[in-house]
Amino acid sequence: MKKLMNQPDQYVDQMLEGIVAAHPELKRIAGTQVIVRAHPKAKVALVSGGGSGHEPAHAGYVGVGMLDAAVSGSVFTSPTPDQVLSAIRAVDQGQGVLLVIKNYTGDVMNFEMAADLASMEGIAIEKVIVADDVAVENSTYTVGQRGIAGTVFVHKIAGAAAEAGMDLATVKRIAEKVIANVHSMGMALSPCTVPASGKPSFVLGEDEVEIGIGIHGEPGTHRENLRLADEIVDTLLDRILAHSGVVDGDEVAVMLNGLGATPQSELYIAYRRVAERLRARNIAVHKALVGEYMTSLEMAGFSISLLKLDDELMSLLDAPADTPAYRQS
Structure with a gap:
């Protein structure tokens, strides 16, 4: 194996350090693997994420007109519910949060658990699940079709709707329209x-x-x-x-x-x-x-x-x- 890295257990952490060093418009929530916009806007917030190793997804899409936060798990491993909850808390501006989840068993379970915890804290939260892969119905990681690169279109279009000031129900409806198409x-x-x-x-x-x-x-x-x-x-x-x-x-x-x-x-x-x-x-x-x-x-x-x-x-x-x-x- 040839990799441009230091210690394998620091792979994701050092990657995230590099992202915020290169892009001062982003910041990392201390003690987490969450990247957020350094200058948030009062609007519906979009949170997505998943295992690392898919770069530029997901942190590369944090910014104006797309995501407000990205949660990075270990390589090819879903982030934990507490990491997702940290992202939700960090970006909630009182107008609600939409979670964009790719259809993998770990992602769905952990993001939904974080959504339940956030809802108990009084945060208005909705979620959509992307399942755009037409290749197979079930696989090692999923029940049903997998979520793959089509997710980026969901980030872009739902992100634009949120940036334009649309409410949470409307942003979710638009995200679901993208997913269906x-x-x-x-x-x-x-x-x-x-x-x-x-x-x-x-x-x-x-x-x-x-x-x-x-x-x-x-x-x-x-x-x-x-x-x-x-x-x-x-x-x-x-x-x-x-x-x-x-x-x-x-x-x-x-x-x-x-x-x-x-x-x-x-x-x-x-x-x-x-x-x-x-x-x-x-x-x-x-x-x-x-x-x-x-x-x-x-x-x-x-x-x-x-x-x-x-x-x-x-x-x-x-x-x-x-x-x-x-x-x-």
């Missing part, structure tokens, strides 16, 4: 290595790929021999379109997300095929995001997320944002 699927060319274990999370043969991989290395639908990039894109996109309800003439946003070790050149090769396929069906791409938005340490591979848009979602997607990992004027 975003669908994703990924693949891996190679595994990653969790620092504490020192061993790859799974093994692929030299000419094998995993189709439908999860963001922690969970198995997908099947393994197969490496094929042409266009053929792999077609496999993922066909399944996404079959689940999405997107039809000819619709308008969408697309995220072509690298998993940590895929060159930008290869991501653009993949996106080229996505654009070609959508154009052939007269599906207009309103916004295309190509890059690393929710990774899996140094895993090689990518995921595609397709968000069906209406006027409301489009307007909020286009709203300004200023965070370390997502800036839009």
Whole structure:
């Protein structure tokens, strides 16, 4: 194992120290693994998070127009309820807090426990659960579809709604609309290595790929021999379109997300095929995001997320944002 790190047990702590050192618009709540906006605004607050190792998710999306707090667990491990509760307390401005939770058993359990505790303290709290992965219904970490890179669209659009001063019920409704309309699927060319274990999370043969991989290395639908990039894109996109309800003439946003070790050149090769396929069906791409938005340490591979848009979602997607990992004027 080769990692640019010091001690494995300080991996997350030192990463968070580096984030706030690089971005003075953020701060860390003392004694926690919670990153918040240094200059909070009186509005509905958004809190998200999960295991570390998916950077820039989630701390990279803390800022104007997106999240108010991100809670980082150990690598690929859900944050504890007390950490989530610390985040809720830190960002509550009296107008309520929305938790954005990816559908993993530990995340759901710990965030919901924190929500119950916060509610007992008199904090108005709501939650949504993102389950955008169309690859498999159940896996190592979940009951039901997993939450993967489509979560970033929830952060962006619900964050814009909160930034605009909408109330908690409205922000939750908009987040749920995004969740209902975003669908994703990924693949891996190679595994990653969790620092504490020192061993790859799974093994692929030299000419094998995993189709439908999860963001922690969970198995997908099947393994197969490496094929042409266009053929792999077609496999993922066909399944996404079959689940999405997107039809000819619709308008969408697309995220072509690298998993940590895929060159930008290869991501653009993949996106080229996505654009070609959508154009052939007269599906207009309103916004295309190509890059690393929710990774899996140094895993090689990518995921595609397709968000069906209406006027409301489009307007909020286009709203300004200023965070370390997502800036839009």
